Amino acid sequence: MIKKLAIFVLLILLLVGCSKKDIYQAMREANYQNDVYYQIFVRSFADSDGDGIGDFRGIIDKLDYLEKLGITALWLMPIHPSPTYHGYDVIDYYDVNPDYGTLDDFRNLVAAAREKGIKIMLDMVLNHSSSQHPWFLAALDGEEKYLDYYNFTDSLDGRPLTGSWGQNIWHHCQNKYYCGYFSDTMPDFNLLNEDLIEEIYNICRFWIDIGVGGFRLDAANHFFGLNEYSHKKYDYFDNIRFTKELRKEIKKYDSDFYLVGEIVEAAETIIRDYYFGLDAPLDYPVANRLRTAAAKNGDLYYVKNIMRIYDAYSEIKADFISAPFLTNHDLDRMASVLGANTDKMKLAAEMHLVLPGSPIIYYGEELGMFGTKANGELADGIAVWDETRRLPLPFGDNYETTWFNNNNFSDVRLNAELAPVSMQIDDPDSLWNTYSSLIAVRKANPALCYGNRLSEYEDNSYGVQGFYRSYRFQNYYQKVLVIHNLSADEVALSVPGKVIYLSGTSDYNNVASLPAKSTVIIDVTGVSDD
Numbered sequence: 001m002i003k004k005l006a007i008f009v010l011l012i013l014l015l016v017g018c019s020k021k022d023i024y025q026a027m028r029e030a031n032y033q034n035d036v037y038y039q040i041f042v043r044s045f046a047d048s049d050g051d052g053i054g055d056f057r058g059i060i061d062k063l064d065y066l067e068k069l070g071i072t073a074l075w076l077m078p079i080h081p082s083p084t085y086h087g088y089d090v091i092d093y094y095d096v097n098p099d100y101g102t103l104d105d106f107r108n109l110v111a112a113a114r115e116k117g118i119k120i121m122l123d124m125v126l127n128h129s130s131s132q133h134p135w136f137l138a139a140l141d142g143e144e145k146y147l148d149y150y151n152f153t154d155s156l157d158g159r160p161l162t163g164s165w166g167q168n169i170w171h172h173c174q175n176k177y178y179c180g181y182f183s184d185t186m187p188d189f190n191l192l193n194e195d196l197i198e199e200i201y202n203i204c205r206f207w208i209d210i211g212v213g214g215f216r217l218d219a220a221n222h223f224f225g226l227n228e229y230s231h232k233k234y235d236y237f238d239n240i241r242f243t244k245e246l247r248k249e250i251k252k253y254d255s256d257f258y259l260v261g262e263i264v265e266a267a268e269t270i271i272r273d274y275y276f277g278l279d280a281p282l283d284y285p286v287a288n289r290l291r292t293a294a295a296k297n298g299d300l301y302y303v304k305n306i307m308r309i310y311d312a313y314s315e316i317k318a319d320f321i322s323a324p325f326l327t328n329h330d331l332d333r334m335a336s337v338l339g340a341n342t343d344k345m346k347l348a349a350e351m352h353l354v355l356p357g358s359p360i361i362y363y364g365e366e367l368g369m370f371g372t373k374a375n376g377e378l379a380d381g382i383a384v385w386d387e388t389r390r391l392p393l394p395f396g397d398n399y400e401t402t403w404f405n406n407n408n409f410s411d412v413r414l415n416a417e418l419a420p421v422s423m424q425i426d427d428p429d430s431l432w433n434t435y436s437s438l439i440a441v442r443k444a445n446p447a448l449c450y451g452n453r454l455s456e457y458e459d460n461s462y463g464v465q466g467f468y469r470s471y472r473f474q475n476y477y478q479k480v481l482v483i484h485n486l487s488a489d490e491v492a493l494s495v496p497g498k499v500i501y502l503s504g505t506s507d508y509n510n511v512a513s514l515p516a517k518s519t520v521i522i523d524v525t526g527v528s529d530d
Contacts, residue, residue: 039329040074075260080092330386379409
C-alpha cells in the first residue's frame with residue numbers, strides 16, 4: 001500500500017515540479033524497510049536511575065546520540081521478564097523486564113523514538129519459553145491444555161536424543177521427558193498446537209498495538225528442530241512454513257511490519273529459502289565474508305562471493321532486503337577479531353555500510369568495543385560465557401552501566417581504556433566518525449541506500465575490490481562506484497566521476513591514489529554505462 005502511494009506521489013511531483021528533497025522522501029517511502037539498525041542489549045546500554053542496569057529511560061535520554069550517529073531503527077534484545085541476565089527465556093510475553101522499567105516506560109520509548117524517525121524492532125523468542133513460565137508450570141501440574149503447548153513424551157525408547165549440533169535435547173521431569181533444544185531451562189513450544197499459534201498471534205498484535213515496527217525472531221531455523229517431533233521427519237521447510245504463516249497474519253494487522261529471522265547458517269542457499277517466510281533473514285553468509293575480508297590484506301573473490309550470495313537471494317525474491325552485519329551478541333567483537341587495528345575496523349565499517357539492505361550495527365562497534373566469549377570462566381563463583389560479548393557501553397558519563405564490571409576479564413579492562421563517546425565524536429579521525437560519515441553518505445545517495453543490483457569493478461585484484469551500485473526510481477537514476485583498498489599499500493587511482501566519500505578526509509579534490517585500508521565512493525552517473 002505504502003509503496004503504491006509513494007509512486008503515485010512521485011508521479012504527481014514530477015508533473016508539477018518538485019525539489020530533490022521531495023523526490024528523496026518519495027523514494028524513502030517506497031523503500032520503507034531500508035533502515036540503519038542499531039542492536040541494543042538494554043542491560044548494557046544506558047542507565048538512567050543509577051542502579052547499574054540499562055533501562056528504557058536511558059535509551060530515551062540517549063536518542064539524541066543515536067540520531068547524531070544516523071540510526072533510523074533499533075533492535076532491542078529481549079525485553080520481557082526473564083530469570084536470566086540475557087532474557088532469552090521468557091516468563092511473560094505481555095510485559096517487560098522490571099529491571100528495564102515499566103510497560104509505560106517502554107511505550108514512552110516507542111513514542112520518543114518515533115518523534116525522531118526511529119523505529120523499534122523487538123527480539124521475539126517463539127522457539128521456547130522459560131521453564132518458569134506459567135504455561136510450563138501448568139503443564140508440569142498436568143493441565144492438558146498446557147501439556148500440549150510443549151513437546152512431552154513418556155518414554156525415550158527408540159527415539160534419537162540429540163539435536164542438530166549433537167546436543168542432548170530431552171530432559172527428565174516428573175516421570176516425563178520434554179524437549180529443550182537449547183537448555184533444560186528453555187522448554188520448546190509445540191508449534192503444531194493451534195491454540196498456541198493463536199496465542200502467539202495475540203502476542204504479536206499486542207506489541208504492534210504499542211507501536212513496535214518489527215520482530216527479530218530468535219532461533220528461527222530451530223522452530224521445528226531435528227529429532228524434536230517424534231511423529232514427523234525433520235524438514236527445515238517446516239520452519240519456513242511457520243514463519244510464512246506468521247508473516248501473513250502479521251501483515252494483515254500491519255502491512256508495513258518488518259519480520260527478520262535469526263538463521264544461523266553459512267550457506268546462502270539455505271538462507272535464501274527463508275525469504276519465502278521472512279522479510280529478511282539475518283545475513284550470516286555476508287557477515288562471514290565481511291569479517292574474513294576485513295581481517296586480511298586482500299581477497300580476490302570478495303566481490304564475486306558477495307554477488308553470488310545476492311544472486312541466490314534474488315532467485316526467491318528480486319526485491320529482497322538483506323540484513324548485513326559485522327558482529328552481534330553471539331559473536332566476538334570486531335576490535336577483538338581484528339587485534340584492535342583501527343584501520344581495519346574502519347575499513348570493516350565502510351565495507352559493511354555500503355552494502356544493500358538494512359545494515360545492523362551492534363552497540364559499541366562504533367566505539368571499537370572489545371568482547372570475546374569467556375568459555376565458563378568464573379566471576380564471583382558464577383560461570384561467565386557470553387556476558388563478555390555484551391559488556392556495558394563506555395559512554396564515559398553517569399549513564400554508563402555497571403552490571404558487569406569485573407576487572408578480572410581483559411575485555412572489561414580494554415573497554416575502560418577506550419576514548420569515551422564525547423571524545424570520539426569530537427575527533428574527526430575516530431572510528432565513531434567513520435561510522436557517522438558513512439551512514440550520512442549512505443542516506444544521501446539512493447544508489448547506496450536502496451536497490452540490490454551490484455556489478456563488478458573491472459579493475460579488481462587481490463588487494464583492490466570494488467563494485468558498482470545503481471538505483472532507478474521512475475525518472476531518477478544514480479550509479480556509484482565503491483572501491484576498497486584491502487591491501488597494506490597505497491594504490492594509484494583513476495577517478496571516473498565525482499568523489500562523494502574518501503576515507504579519512506573531506507578533501508575530495510585531485511584524488512589520485514587510495515591509501516591502504518581505505519575506501520572511495522565515486523558518483524559515476526552518466527559516466528559509466530549501467
